[in-house]
Amino acid sequence: MTTLGYAILGLLSREDLSGYDLKQRMAGRVGYFWSAKHSQIYPELARLEDGGYVKHSVVEQRERPDKKVYEITAEGLDALKEWVIQPPVPRPTRDELTLKTYSVWLADEEKAAQLFREEKLRHEEQLAHYEELRAWMEGEWREELTSTNSPEFASYATLRRGISYEREYAEWCRWMADSIARGEPSEKREKGG
Amino acid sequence: MTTLGYAILGLLSREDLSGYDLKQRMAGRVGYFWSAKHSQIYPELARLEDGGYVKHSVVEQRERPDKKVYEITAEGLDALKEWVIQPPVPRPTRDELTLKTYSVWLADEEKAAQLFREEKLRHEEQLAHYEELRAWMEGEWREELTSTNSPEFASYATLRRGISYEREYAEWCRWMADSIARGEPSEKREKGG
């Protein structure tokens, strides 16, 4: 089983979905921490069905093409539950901006500072989007969030990861941009100073 | 040109290295944010040489096999300088632990809490390692760190990224472990409370 397979099972454990639906979920939501194109999803669904982890039924639609709606099987749910508590296989982190940073001493200072200002903005925009979602969740899911075995808590928990990740990244970009603009590392202002 | 190609150029811009040396650097140091196996490095070096970005000379050694030592060319350095200031191509983040978190509501609570406690430890260990390096750099490179166009500053800047990343990740793991152990989300204690 591939990680993508478990990503799909994770979505199907919450609701029945077509391949197209899964593609949409992978673009937003779950896609913030695991994504795939439809060219990967359709073959993976076939493999999951071969393995007995999911099954599908064809749903005829008017005004739209027919679709295959997939649901998770008992075997699929068991496999997912088992996978969740296994330590993740350590993957090497690949961060292109940090790699560029390693060679930033060679770069034109003004252009380099601009690069980090732009990346700071990108992460701040993503952060703002996450914060909106968070406010919505904390309002809408007040009850569900009191228990860690609700899917709402799980969604909220991943969102919190996204928020602290983007906040941290934006803050580092700010430090980089400031340092380059001054020509020397700026003081630590992380905790407000 | 691939990102790995620029990673190699970034290393060669600092010192001449053999394929084997590059492999070592990719295991530690640079490998914290970009890594590759030797099976990828050797072919990439050949492509870089084809493109005129690097050239090599054979160095005969006693008591060891001969080696090919690569150095970056003027064209390679130009390409690297240009690449550094270009915005990175946005790659989808793939974080298996966060993906597991999305399905954590299905998991056995005790085992899930244990998972996050273990991951917290892993990130704290990495953080401790980075903090050691940071202390060493701030002592050893006092002079070099006053200027952002020194390779030492570039190394220091990437290290700071690693530090805040690990600190943030460990803190989130703590929040997860605590929340699951209590059966409900724990209060925000991020800023000390």
Added chain:
DNA sequence: ACTCTTTATGTATATCCTGACATATGGTAC
């Protein structure tokens, strides 16, 4: 002698993933 480790350089196979190609239904805009 034999094995193991480090240095040193490669190739081969398989998988993951992206981008492009391909097809079909039916609505909306011009």
Added chain:
DNA sequence: GTACCATATGTCAGGATATACATAAAGAGT
């Protein structure tokens, strides 16, 4: 009518990456 868009499902070619296979020099340990 025609072009375009959203829905819907697939295939294919190529590049990136990991794991394993393969070879070789020389020291260290048994």
